[in-house]
Amino acid sequence: xxxxxxxxxxxxxxxxxxxxxxxxxxxxxxxxxxxxxxxxxxxxxxxxxxxxxxxxxxxxxxxxxxxxxxxxxxxxxxxxxxxxxxxxxxxxxxxxxxxxxxxxxxxxxxxxxxxxxxxxxxxxxxxxxxxxxxxxxxxxxxxxxxxxxxxxxxxxxxxxxxxxxxxxxxxxxxxxxxxxxxxxxxxxxxxxxxxxxxxxxxxxxxxxxxxxxxxxxxxxxxxxxxxxxxxxxxxxxxxxxxxxxxxxxxxxxxxxxxxx
Numbered sequence: 001x002x003x004x005x006x007x008x009x010x011x012x013x014x015x016x017x018x019x020x021x022x023x024x025x026x027x028x029x030x031x032x033x034x035x036x037x038x039x040x041x042x043x044x045x046x047x048x049x050x051x052x053x054x055x056x057x058x059x060x061x062x063x064x065x066x067x068x069x070x071x072x073x074x075x076x077x078x079x080x081x082x083x084x085x086x087x088x089x090x091x092x093x094x095x096x097x098x099x100x101x102x103x104x105x106x107x108x109x110x111x112x113x114x115x116x117x118x119x120x121x122x123x124x125x126x127x128x129x130x131x132x133x134x135x136x137x138x139x140x141x142x143x144x145x146x147x148x149x150x151x152x153x154x155x156x157x158x159x160x161x162x163x164x165x166x167x168x169x170x171x172x173x174x175x176x177x178x179x180x181x182x183x184x185x186x187x188x189x190x191x192x193x194x195x196x197x198x199x200x201x202x203x204x205x206x207x208x209x210x211x212x213x214x215x216x217x218x219x220x221x222x223x224x225x226x227x228x229x230x231x232x233x234x235x236x237x238x239x240x241x242x243x244x245x246x247x248x249x250x251x252x253x254x255x256x257x258x259x260x
Contacts, residue, residue: 022113026120029069033124036061036188052190056219058129062121063143063218064187064211070117071151073106076175079162099159099244103152110151132219139221142230146214149233154182154210156240163247181205186212206236 037058044054052060079102082088088098125132161178164171185191185207191199202208213229 022116025069025113026116029065029117029120030124032065032069033058033062033121033128036065037128051192052219053133055129055133057190059125059132060190060215060219061188062125063215066114066117066121067147067150067154067211067214068182068187070113071110071147071154073102073110073155073158075102075106075155076158076162078102079159080165080171083162083165097245098248099156099241102159103155106155107151114147134219134221136221139217139226142221142226143214143217146217146230146233149230149237150210150214152237153206153233153240156237156244157206159244160240160247163244181207182210186210186215190216203232206240209233209236 040057040061041054044057079088157178158175161171161174164174168174185194185202185205187210191202191208191212194202202212209229209232213233217226217229
């Protein structure tokens with residue numbers, strides 16, 4: 001475990017060293033929230049939509065964009081570079097799990113970013129629509145747990161998608177499709193806003209459990225919904241961890257067949 005904790009500290013130090021990049025992301029986050037606030041304010045002129053007030057909707061966006069900006073990982077780009085330049089052959093043979101290595105490195109960055117972006121999200125939410133009217137203090141630890149599960153889900157999706165570089169030399173289209181599905185299925189539009197048939201599909205996919213689940217727990221908390229959402233997230237964590245590790249084992253065998 002000591003070597004993984006070292007990677008966690010390295011990821012945290014790298015993020016703190018590149019403060020300009022963090023500042024740029026903070027500006028982008030602020031711009032997104034203000035633009036979406038103007039958009040949803042016009043949409044809500046005729047009243048509520050699907051049971052969510054404008055106050056809830058803006059806090060929902062603050063949370064989903066927080067997950068999108070603060071809790072993302074560069075593992076897809078790093079894996080592409082490793083596979084194309086051949087260095088993945090050495091990394092897979094290190095005395096540590098390749099996925100855990102990248103996850104812990106990313107968590108250092110995410111921990112710092114989550115605190116900074118979280119503080120900005122609270123400030124923007126208070127400025128634009130005031131305090132969350134449906135806020136419940138007991139939901140805080142469960143929301144944080146949901147955010148952690150969403151990080152693991154998104155990371156392992158990107159890890160599995162990154163391995164498509166073994167099949168396709170250029171797999172940028174894969175990550176573009178992934179990001180658009182995340183945006184549509186929960187980040188910008190709550191799942192409840194979709195048609196009934198699309199809601200059924202969305203709830204059967206891991207994408208909605210990245211942004212929609214933690215945001216839903218924050219703005220419309222109830223215990224039954226909480227158990228259902230957390231159960232769905234745990235299911236996808238287990239499924240995607242197994243899938244990504246199976247894919248990694250296949251990649252390791254392919255490298256051995258090709259002579260390392």
